[in-house]
Amino acid sequence: MQVPAQFDYERATGVRHAIALLTRYGPESRLVAGGHSLIPMMKLRIANPETLIDINDLDELTGISITDGALRIGAMVRHAELLDSPLAVEHFPILVDAERVIADPVVRNRGTIGGSLCQADPSEDLSAAFTALHAVAVIEGESGRREVPAREFHTGPYQTVVGDAEILVEVRVPIRTGSGSAYEKVERRVGDWAVAAGGAALWLDGDTVGEVGIGLTAVGAAHFCAPQAEDFLRGGPATEERFAEAGRIAAEHVRPTADQRGPEDYKRHLAGELTTRALRRAAARARGSEA
């Protein structure tokens, strides 16, 4: 029987209250949202917080909307809600692609966007998706809010820039014209972590790549991104040959490790191939010609 070690439990009534509780209980306290990453880790005694601060009542962290020219996703939005969001389908289908392959429908009823990002598991899908989208994380602390680009959010496996007494409140993705995005994942079975996955977002200016983002999951890409492949594509024509070359460049720069999900060379191959496929589908979507 897996049971967590003892801890104290507090339920926050608002963001300011959550920050006050984090301040009062110090670095050994943790926020719990959906709990579907943290509670399993507590059962295995990999995480041993002294105090859990439940933020499930924080309605101010819910909702998906268009605000100031950006898609705003509250940190407490459940995976199931993002998967079903018409706004996500319309503006950033990469998020829907990714959500469809995160865990299973029952887990998606509980797990949250903010929880996934803050857990910062190297195999977690949304980190790469938001990295590809050049999203911005909004973090609140005692002294107010600050904005951090998604690709600066993670400082290492299971580590983020969110401070001990801070809380991720929302993610914003700027909306620009000509965009298309897609996420491609290879998993051993439904609901599993990725063997490898790649996400791409393109902002086309005619047939030219105006801006591009590539996010890679579970292949040891620093900050989940592929900057060399992005630099290669930016400003050039959006062609199949160049997408293939971008995949080759991305594969060259990842540092996958062999584990039960596959050997290093297989994951490197997937990183390249999935990058190319995601770029191809993102371009088709940007052109409105997806088969």
Place this chain on the structure above:
Amino acid sequence: MQITVTVNGAAHTREVEPRLLLVHFLRDELRLTGTHWGCDTSNCGVCVVQLDGQPVKSCTVLAVMADGREVRTVEGLAGAAGLDPVQQGFSDKHGLQCGFCTPGMMMTCRALLDRNPDPSDTEIRVAISGQICRCTGYENIVRSVRAAAEMERAARVEVEEVQA
């Protein structure tokens, strides 16, 4: 700490440790052993209950997180009129053999039909994709849910005819 959880319409107040999982609260504190306890890792889905109407894996929810909320378990499916159509469907179409996964399957399928009264086979399969059955090969579970949907559609038609 003291918590009050409404389970199948009745409020239950208990003194619990914060680390008590919802599945153990239901089984050990309330003696509602219809909810099964399986893998403990949110993979198998035998512990699925509805929390505020949503299917959740109760091995990965703390009982204290359910304080002030509503839980529905398999014991809450049958009503005064008899079995829930989902239960009847599982019975009619042999949607179980050993029965270990059945309570969780039925709570997920009940929520599916509440949201989508006429699901396709694919939608049924997706809905239960986070739950494992080692007996049926899932075929009879899909048939059971289709049968339940059909029963509910027939009941709606009957009501409409009476009203007309």
